[in-house]
Amino acid sequence: MRTEITxxxxxxxxxxxxxxxxxxxxxxxSAALVLGLSACGQQKDSPSVMLDDQANxxxxxxxxxxxxxxxxxxxxxxxxxxxxxxxxxxxxxxxxIATLLATMTLEQKVAQMIQPEIRDITxxxxxxxxxxxxxxxxxxxxxxxxxxxxxDWIALAEQFYQASIDDSLDGSSIPTMWGTDAVHGHNNVIGxxxxxxxxxxxxxxxxxxxxxxAAITAKEVMVTGIDWVFAPTVAVVxxxxxxxxYEGYSEDPxxxxxxxxxxxxxxxxxxxxxxxxxxxxxxxxxxxxxxGGTEKGIDQGDNIASEQDLYAIHAQGYxxxxxxxxxxVMASFNSWNxxxxxxxxxxxxxxxxxxxxxxxxxxxxxxxxGQVDGCTNESCAQAVNAGLDIFMVPTAAWKPLYHNxxxxxxxxxxxxxxxxxxxxxxxxxxxxxxxxxxxxPANRPLSGKTELIGQQSHRDVARQAVRESLVxxxxxxxxxxxxxxxxxxxxxxxxxxIGKQSGGWTxxxxxxxxxxxxxxxxxxxxAGIKNTVENAGGSATLSVNGEVDAANKPDVAxxxxxxxxxxxGNGDIDNLEYQRGDKRDLALxxxxxxxxxxxxxxxxxxxxxxxxxEFNQSDAFVAAWxxxxxxxxxxxxxxxxxxxxxxxxxxxKLSFSxxxxxxxxTVNRPLDNSSxxxxxxxxxxxxxxxxxxxxxxxSEHIRLEGLSEDxxxxxxxxxxxxxxxxxxxxxxxxxxxxxxxxEGLSSSVASNSALTIRTMDRVxxxxxxxxxxxxxxxxxxxxxxxxxxxxxxxxxxxxxLSLSIKVDNPLTHPLWLxxxxxxxxxxxxxxxxxxxxxxxxxxSVSLNCFKQDTMDFSKIVxxxxxxxxxxxxxxxxxxxxxxxxxxxxxxxx
Ligand code: BGC
Ligand code: BGC
Numbered sequence: 001m002r003t004e005i006t007x008x009x010x011x012x013x014x015x016x017x018x019x020x021x022x023x024x025x026x027x028x029x030s031a032a033l034v035l036g037l038s039a040c041g042q043q044k045d046s047p048s049v050m051l052d053d054q055a056n057x058x059x060x061x062x063x064x065x066x067x068x069x070x071x072x073x074x075x076x077x078x079x080x081x082x083x084x085x086x087x088x089x090x091x092x093x094x095x096x097i098a099t100l101l102a103t104m105t106l107e108q109k110v111a112q113m114i115q116p117e118i119r120d121i122t123x124x125x126x127x128x129x130x131x132x133x134x135x136x137x138x139x140x141x142x143x144x145x146x147x148x149x150x151x152d153w154i155a156l157a158e159q160f161y162q163a164s165i166d167d168s169l170d171g172s173s174i175p176t177m178w179g180t181d182a183v184h185g186h187n188n189v190i191g192x193x194x195x196x197x198x199x200x201x202x203x204x205x206x207x208x209x210x211x212x213x214a215a216i217t218a219k220e221v222m223v224t225g226i227d228w229v230f231a232p233t234v235a236v237v238x239x240x241x242x243x244x245x246y247e248g249y250s251e252d253p254x255x256x257x258x259x260x261x262x263x264x265x266x267x268x269x270x271x272x273x274x275x276x277x278x279x280x281x282x283x284x285x286x287x288x289x290x291x292g293g294t295e296k297g298i299d300q301g302d303n304i305a306s307e308q309d310l311y312a313i314h315a316q317g318y319x320x321x322x323x324x325x326x327x328x329v330m331a332s333f334n335s336w337n338x339x340x341x342x343x344x345x346x347x348x349x350x351x352x353x354x355x356x357x358x359x360x361x362x363x364x365x366x367x368x369x370g371q372v373d374g375c376t377n378e379s380c381a382q383a384v385n386a387g388l389d390i391f392m393v394p395t396a397a398w399k400p401l402y403h404n405x406x407x408x409x410x411x412x413x414x415x416x417x418x419x420x421x422x423x424x425x426x427x428x429x430x431x432x433x434x435x436x437x438x439x440x441p442a443n444r445p446l447s448g449k450t451e452l453i454g455q456q457s458h459r460d461v462a463r464q465a466v467r468e469s470l471v472x473x474x475x476x477x478x479x480x481x482x483x484x485x486x487x488x489x490x491x492x493x494x495x496x497x498i499g500k501q502s503g504g505w506t507x508x509x510x511x512x513x514x515x516x517x518x519x520x521x522x523x524x525x526x527a528g529i530k531n532t533v534e535n536a537g538g539s540a541t542l543s544v545n546g547e548v549d550a551a552n553k554p555d556v557a558x559x560x561x562x563x564x565x566x567x568x569g570n571g572d573i574d575n576l577e578y579q580r581g582d583k584r585d586l587a588l589x590x591x592x593x594x595x596x597x598x599x600x601x602x603x604x605x606x607x608x609x610x611x612x613x614e615f616n617q618s619d620a621f622v623a624a625w626x627x628x629x630x631x632x633x634x635x636x637x638x639x640x641x642x643x644x645x646x647x648x649x650x651x652x653k654l655s656f657s658x659x660x661x662x663x664x665x666t667v668n669r670p671l672d673n674s675s676x677x678x679x680x681x682x683x684x685x686x687x688x689x690x691x692x693x694x695x696x697x698x699s700e701h702i703r704l705e706g707l708s709e710d711x712x713x714x715x716x717x718x719x720x721x722x723x724x725x726x727x728x729x730x731x732x733x734x735x736x737x738x739x740x741x742x743e744g745l746s747s748s749v750a751s752n753s754a755l756t757i758r759t760m761d762r763v764x765x766x767x768x769x770x771x772x773x774x775x776x777x778x779x780x781x782x783x784x785x786x787x788x789x790x791x792x793x794x795x796x797x798x799x800x801l802s803l804s805i806k807v808d809n810p811l812t813h814p815l816w817l818x819x820x821x822x823x824x825x826x827x828x829x830x831x832x833x834x835x836x837x838x839x840x841x842x843x844s845v846s847l848n849c850f851k852q853d854t855m856d857f858s859k860i861v862x863x864x865x866x867x868x869x870x871x872x873x874x875x876x877x878x879x880x881x882x883x884x885x886x887x888x889x890x891x892x893x
Contacts (some may be wrong), residue, residue, distance in 0.1 A: 079308055110406050111130045139507065157224065178228060183505050185217055193459050203691070210259050213263075215279075236256050241665045242299060252655065253317075253671075285326045286332070287333065288329045289314055293309075303336050330363050379404040384405065470634065488558060491560075727767075731785045782864050799883055805841060811835070831845070
């Protein structure tokens with residue numbers, strides 16, 4: 001019963017190309033309905049189509065159920081203390097805004113609210129529409145050239161700016177603004193100074209340093225003619241499975257609040273002093289609200305915190321950032337109790353603009369409005385009505401969105417007063433930023449000062465940040481600090497890999513596909529060691545695999561290893577075990593330790609991970625996080641000077657608790673006001689604030705010895721995972737497809753040339769779907785996520801994919817039940833022979849039936865689909881990954 005036909009998942013290419021910029025360029029996927037081939041993508045000779053790469057999954061209609069529930073939640077605005085605006089109302093400025101606004105047409109106003117992306121507009125579009133702002137996404141550069149020079153960046157900024165003030169087509173001469181993700185330095189630009197990612201800065205816990213970093217970032221950004229930065233991220237990360245954990249400073253709101261103030265001040269200047277002078281850029285505090293607290297750490301998922309916790313934990317970065325005068329706030333992809341923030345009037349308007357007194361603007365996140373119930377990327381009055389001021393609409397959707405928004409105002413679905421409020425906010429920020437008076441981007445004081453990009457004094461600050469971010473977790477018998485006169489072996493695949501030590505959001509969006517040569521002026525960790533040691537008369541040899549020259553046995557081995565780069569949901573994992581199922585680095589540590597060589601581990605990671613076995617094998621262990629371009633900061637701390645004196649002691653302290661088991665994913669220091677019960681339950685391996693230094697006493701140094709290496713997977717109680725139960729569960733959304741096209745569902749009825757689908761009531765409202773396949777071609781219906789999901793826990797043991805299904809007429813062709821992982825793997829199983837026409841039945845199919853050569857359970861993009869060429873009407877509901885097989889589970893082995 002193994003697969004014989006492969007329904008084409010061509011459009012999964014959309015999803016995948018959204019994930020990995022490198023593959024977006026020419027993702028060629030088979031478009032044919034391929035008969036007689038086995039699954040998992042052996043579709044060599046089939047015709048290919050080029051796909052446009054920006055299709056987005058619309059949320060399924062089924063999300064409604066949750067939202068109805070949350071609408072009823074009681075909200076208490078008094079939880080949010082009233083904050084005074086950071087900047088007093090300036091009547092003169094308000095008059096200017098009102099005067100300008102009065103001259104604007106509706107079209108010009110809506111254009112201010114549209115933020116397209118450089119890959120999807122031309123300079124002529126800017127001339128014609130006069131967008132209020134535009135962005136470049138992660139890994140987007142002028143002319144699509146990764147090696148674009150600062151001059152190329154300035155040229156593009158200048159062209160867009162000139163087109164925006166050219167009123168010949170749109171009658172508007174309001175200058176546009178360019179926003180960019182400079183999240184650890186100006187990270188899309190070759191040669192820029194790259195600071196440690198936020199998790200490392202949190203360990204450094206040094207707000208003055210952070211302000212300096214922000215001020216430097218502002219300068220390097222301005223060299224390229226850019227006005228505005230989408231930082232800081234002030235997520236208070238509660239579950240370390242989240243792929244954006246490293247973008248957070250801490251699991252504790254205090255550091256986040258203080259840093260947010262310092263960064264905003266560093267980027268924008270102080271409200272009472274050098275605010276938004278020509279040495280500063282606009283900042284964005286993001287992502288409002290609750291991004292770091294989603295259930296199971298699922299990116300863009302649902303935060304179910306109480307309103308009190310939403311304030312006390314998740315909103316503290318806004319308390320800090322807004323009091324420093326942040327001029328923009330980015331709405332978050334996540335939901336709060338089932339309701340997407342982009343459509344949440346209570347939080348965006350009542351709380352943020354009301355209680356926080358925020359008078360700047362709210363910018364959306366990357367088509368985030370399209371995820372609001374009832375919205376698409378092309379149309380979303382709800383978001384504007386909720387308080388969104390600028391749509392970030394990075395795809396071709398900008399044009400229909402612009403027209404639809406205008407129509408919605410004309411039809412009265414959006415009040416003109418709301419538009420006027422949004423545009424006033426945008427203009428207020430533009431006036432404050434001096435945009436109307438400043439010279440054009442090419443002529444500003446810092447533009448073109450290329451010597452500032454990666455300038456030595458900037459790198460020195462980054463190097464200091466690296467030193468201060470290192471956290472020493474183990475130091476048996478005071479192995480560290482090392483003498484630079486030793487014979488040092490440097491091993492591990494992160495030792496001489498600047499891309500890996502820099503993590504995601506590094507030149508490319510995911511931080512992958514980079515080489516050391518893409519980082520002129522930077523240093524790898526190995527380079528720093530080599531330099532330190534050789535200057536003192538020692539020697540350093542690089543061997544990634546730890547090959548030891550028997551004739552020249554090293555005195556010590558420094559092994560630099562850790563996570564591969566990732567960004568956003570691509571980094572989501574389902575438990576914290578490092579190198580689960582593939583302990584290559586542990587083997588490397590063992591190989592060295594077994595030869596009697598003292599081992600220093602330097603661990604590169606975007607989060608604390610369960611590395612008990614690696615701790616056991618290391619004499620010293622340093623958590624280095626994602627240090628960025630100045631790898632030489634590591635050697636500064638590991639080695640003494642030639643005279644044996646400590647150069648820099650360790651300063652870093654854990655700003656995230658370190659887990660005792662792979663499953664301890666939400667281990668967070670109890671807040672002051674938390675109950676004793678919660679405090680007692682706090683039992684991490686290493687607590688928040690932990691970190692040794694060269695003064696620590698010896699007994700502390702041996703804490704990480706003889707740790708349990710049992711990953712508990714056998715005893716772990718795996719639970720059923722509901723995919724579609726009454727509603728489609730986050731992060732999945734329902735789609736329909738033919739062999740060549742796929743679309744998300746945005747209403748209760750949808751069809752394509754192969755099938756029609758509609759919601760139906762089986763037990764409760766809309767808990768099932770009715771699908772009519774017309775038999776003319778291959779049709780598919782299933783669930784999809786924007787990001788690959790880690791299902792390894794389920795593949796390790798006896799589990800099943802189950803659903804309730806009713807087929808209304810006998811089947812003449814196979815009916816495929818399938819799953820899909822990233823890439824071209826589509827294992828599927830024919831269930832035609834298992835279903836009896838005319839009755840509802842529960843079907844449970846062992847996950848073994850989907851275990852095929854190229855199946856990768858760590859990267860599931862579709863956990864369920866049904867596909868057929870048969871003419872058949874069927875209904876289905878209750879799709880679940882079962883943690884335990886049933887008696888009647890269909891077996892495949
Ligand atoms: C991220 C934001 C980022 C934006 C623009 C989004 O996917 O969530 O943090 O600012 O992309 O690149
Ligand atoms: C884009 C990146 C962008 C990211 C935001 C990706 O599809 O290629 O430029 O930053 O989406 O989520």
